[in-house]
Amino acid sequence: LLVFSRVHNTIPEINAEQLQVYLSLENLDLSSNLISEIKASSFPRMQLKYLNLSNNRITTLEAGCLDNLSSSLMVVKLNRNRISVIPPKIFKLPHVQFLELKRNRIKIVESLTFQGLESLKSLKMQRNGISRLMDGAFFGLGSIEELELEHNNLTEVNKGWLYGLRTLQQLYVSQNAINRISPDAWEFCQRLSELDLSYNQLTRLKESAFVGLGLLEKLNLGDNRISHIADGVFRGLTNLQTLDLRNNEISWAIEDANEAFVGLGRLDKLILQGNQIKSITKKAFSGLEGLQHLDLSNNAVMSIQENAFAQTHLKELVLNTSSLLCDCQLRWLPQWLTDSRLQQAVNVSCAHPEWLAGQSLLSVDPDDFVCDNFPKPQIRVHPETTVALRGMNVTLTCTAVSSSDSPMSTAWRKDSEVLYDAEVENFARYQQQSGEVVEYTTVLHLFSVNFTDEGKYQCIVTNHFGSNYSNKAKLTVNELPSFLKTPMDLTIRIGAMARLECAAEGHPTPQISWQKDGGTDFPAARERRMHVMPEDDVFFIANVKIEDMGIYSCMAQNTAGGLSANATLTVLETPSFVRPLEDRTVTRGETAVLQCIAGGSPAPRLNWTKDDGPLTVTERHFFAAANQLLIIVDAGLEDAGKYTCIMSNTVGTERGHIYLNVLASPNCDSSQSGVAHEEDGWTTVGIVIIVVVCCVVGTSLVWVIVIYHMRRKSEDYSITNTEEMNLPADIPSYLSSQGTLSEPQEGYSNSEAGSHQQLMAAAGGYVHKGTDGGAAPLVICSDCYDNANIYSRTREYCPYAYITEEDPLDQTLPNLMVQMPKETYTARTQHDTSALDNLLADRDLTVFLANHDKISEKKISSQQLSEPFQIPLWGVNKDLARSHSHFLHQPSARETPRPLRSEGIIDSDQEQAASPRASHRLREHNFD
Structure with missing residues (x-):
């Protein structure tokens, strides 16, 4: 026996013992009986495939009630019972393909209720009054294709209860109370080909209503209350063939030229009946190239613009209206209906003008379609x-x-x-x-x-x-930006990570950008150490360096305007030595320069000590470049020792040592030194300056160039009243990172002792009045004494002693000369001028060149003295000109050094030549 049916009986329960004799049954129908429950022992182990228990009084399904049928059961029908609760995982039926639970009393479907039905293809749960479907209610239905939930009380379609239905193809949820479709509702059922949402309470279709349904072929939205369709809502339904929008309120979608159906290129059938459509614009059906069936029935259409159906390929047009405005704008329609052979399903007549009222459109004479007025707004x-x-x-x-x-x-x-x-x-x-x-x-x-x-x-x-x-x-509607977070001033150690926060609100949302010191040049960006976190409103600089220090501006900008907030990033660096400290060895009487070039942030303060004790500062001690250079003029044996440079800032302190060694002068005449020591040092300095000027004027263009460059160096050494200093071009500035620019002022340098001594002017030579009683003055050039101390009070001049220095800074700094005080200088001006005149009037000159060659002593004849002044200044000696021919191509105009002009030695109005008297006396002077 394969089929056993006991319908329309009064069987109260299922007895396993009575079914033992039918173990070979495949089809069992016990519908329309009085069965009230199914127990775990109700069925023996059978090979049953079809089980119908519909139209009974079943209220309870006991756990495991169908387990004995699990190996073969394929169809289960439990319709028209009184089931209100379905226990989770009660259906352990791996072969069941069809399950019907229609017309029961199920209100809530819990999660995992149908787990165990791996082969289920169709689930029908109509008319249960279901109001809630919990998340994952249908999870486990890995083969489901059809889900029918009509006539329930569902209010929303969301991905929660659709989770796991990846194979679902037909979903029927008509006759519910659905008023919302969540934006991501179809994420887990993108294989849908048919969707029925008719007879619900939808009023608007948002742009995301059908995202993900690219395979949908049939969509029924009829009999809702849809009055709003977002632009592009159907754009993703590229495979849709049938769209039913009957009995809604979307007249505007047809009357307004907003192209509501763009994207439905494969649509074959469109139903728009009963939508209160009064007019049809020419763009109403744009994008419907494949449309063949159009239903516009039950609409009181009054006007149809020409070419309204031009983009379609209609084979059927259903249109019935008696409200047409038969004016000139409708003249095209009768002929088009005839040519398209669509007049069979069209029943249209005129309502205006009055003399055409009630007349069929197809019977109106073309000449009667006139536009005498415009009754439509x-x-x-x-x-x-x-x-x-x-x-x-x-x-x-x-x-x-x-x-x-x-x-x-x-x-x-x-x-x-x-x-x-x-x-x-x-x-x-x-x-x-x-x-x-x-x-x-x-x-x-x-x-x-x-x-x-x-x-x-x-x-x-x-x-x-x-x-x-x-x-x-x-x-x-715009709103100016306003800051929610503003960057704060930040002080951080070098090498750490800087974190600046900035957030702003406004409408539209402001764009946040950063600037450094008013520009977009970020050293950290070039080195890929800068990170911007837009979501966290944070700006990071990793491994902070000194060059990252500055003012950072957070800029918030939108179409309404913009604003900015500034924060200062200060980078702290422990003091360090930019250049290694080097010990110095000088000869007695020379100028010693001790360098302590400091780095750090903030700029460290420098102090000097000697032999682990205080440094006694005398008039021979000078400090330059913010104490980074210690200059000791006329070094003596007592200056030798250990000098300690101590630099400190708020971060820390660093110290280093320099050992100064002072050697005795090997080539100086002691008797000459003793006599020179007794003379007034300041008078000697003045005489030296005047004599050297004459030497430079009478020699060659080489010394003019030297004078010019020395003057430039002197100006570069001048310090402003703010105690800031610019070093000359040949000495690198170690304070440039501080951004200080000082214009040369009076040429005075500050020392820690508080004295103000003028540094050496840009003269390249000096006149020295001999002490040996000779009649002729001794003319010398300071370039001969690059390593001798011209300031020495002992006058230990050694013309032929030349010590090569490796450090260019040390080669330049010994030329820094101390000028006499102002009051002394004024008193000696007349004396210095007369000394110069005496020098120029004398015919016996001795000159020491920088190459240590001695100038021959020749007498100048009276004829030579009387010749007019016509030879250029640099043409003093032809041999010398030939030996320095590369200098003769320099421009002839040279600016007279400022110290010489101020002392009246050379007239300021004659900057291209020396005085006639001086040139006349030196013009024909010959040199060995």
């Missing part, structure tokens, strides 16, 4: 797109005219939805314009606009003859 003034700041008042105006006296009504829509509570003013007036017309103006007031007021606004003007839609005006 025509919009003359459209609302304008507006940009406003938050809190402002906005007014939108729309004006329409009509030749009919039919009452006009207006409505405003925002994003295709009617504004029922809007502040609207309406004005109507008559005007004479080729007959009497009515001008109707409607004004929409938006007070204190906010971001929620943003959107596209449109006015609709309607009368008995139809509606007209204005252009859409976009309202944008």
